[in-house]
Amino acid sequence: NAEYGEVGDTDKWEDEVDRILSKRGYYRIQLKTMTIMQIVVFAKKAILPFISHIESEATKTGFGGAYGNKGGTTVRFRLFDKTVAILNTHLSAHMDQTHIRDEEYWAIMAEQEFRDPKSHALYDHDYILWSGDLNYRIEHDNTKVRSIIGAGKYLELLQYDQLLQEQSAGHAFIGFHEADIQFPPYSALIPVL
Numbered sequence: 579n580a581e582y583g584e585v586g587d588t589d590k591w592e593d594e595v596d597r598i599l600s601k602r603g604y605y606r607i608q609l610k611t612m613t614i615m616q617i618v619v620f621a622k623k624a625i626l627p628f629i630s631h632i633e634s635e636a637t638k639t640g641f642g643g644a645y646g647n648k649g650g651t652t653v654r655f656r657l658f659d660k661t662v663a664i665l666n667t668h669l670s671a672h673m674d675q676t677h678i679r680d681e682e683y684w685a686i687m688a689e690q691e692f693r694d695p696k697s698h699a700l701y702d703h704d705y706i707l708w709s710g711d712l713n714y715r716i717e718h719d720n721t722k723v724r725s726i727i728g729a730g731k732y733l734e735l736l737q738y739d740q741l742l743q744e745q746s747a748g749h750a751f752i753g754f755h756e757a758d759i760q761f762p763p764y765s766a767l768i769p770v771l
Contacts, residue, residue, distance in 0.1 A: 592606075592609065592618070595618070599620055603622055603623050603624075604620040604621065604622055604623070605620060605621060605623055605626060606618060606619070606620050607619050607620065607621050607626070607629055607632055607653070607655065608632050608633075608634050608653040608655070609634075609653075610634035610635070610636055610651040610652065610653055611636075611651070612636035612638065612646040612649060612651050613638075613640075613645065613646030613647055614646075614647065615636075615646065615647075615649065615650075615651050615666060615667075615668055615710075616651060616666065617634075617651040617652065617653055617664065617665070617666035618653075619653040619655075619664055625657070628657060628658050629655050629656065629657055630655065630656045631654075631655055631656040631661075631693075631694045631696075632653070632654070632655040633653075633654050633655070633692050633693060633694065634651070634652060634653045634654070635651070635652045635654075635690040635691070635692065636649065636650065636651045636652070637649045637650050637685055637686045637689045637690055639669070639670075639681075639682040639685050639686070643685065647668070648668050648669060648670055648682060649667065649668065649682065649685075649686065650665050650666065650667035650668075650682075650686040650690075650710070651665065651666050651667075652664065652665045652666075652686075652690055652700070654692055654694070654697065654700075654703065656694065656696070660704040660705060661694065661696055661697040661702070661703040661704045661705070662703060662704065662705045662706075662707070663697070663700055663703040663705070663706045663707070664706075664707045664709075665686070665700075665706070665707070665708045665709065665710070666709055666710045667682075667686065667708065667709070667710035667711070667712065668710055668711045668713075669682045669683070669710075669711065669712050669713045669714075670682060670713060671713045672713075673715050673717065675713070676714065676715075676717075676740050676744065679712065679713060679714060679740075679744075679750070680744055680749045680750040683750040683751060684750070686700070687699075687700050687701065701753075706754070708751070708754060712741060714739065714740040714741035714744070715740050716735050716738045716739060716740070716763055717738050717739075717740050717743075718735065718738040723735060723738075723763070727762050727763065732759075732761075732762045732763060733759065735763060736759065
């Protein structure tokens, strides 16, 4: 939309989101941008006095850590007596890049440090909310995957989920828990039957 300037010019967009959410009682506590990746955290006005130690961090993992097209942005803070870290990440794509995604996860975990003595590292936080395009795939024959999805039995595919396999093997996302999967897998490239 030309009203919001050129691609990458986010100031007008950010101002508009701030304006809309403030009418609903939410206010921005922090924003962190890295190349094309961004995280913005809002909080209800009533809890703003209970938020402190706000910091943000970013880790580039694209092209061996030289570029921010892949990696993660984090906003962390204390809420009452708990520490919270919220991440937005974009990990490497492609079926055969599982080990690279795992390495990117560990780079983000290792490189992001904070000044708060209660939670200097990401794993020190009481709550970590990790979101984004993790790019882990379903490692199974495409025709069979499409057939299983078409039959509405997509939960059967969890046994082929790379992320769950990597967690189980202790390679990445150790200690993280995902809500029950109640939706079919998504593919931007191949429409589901």
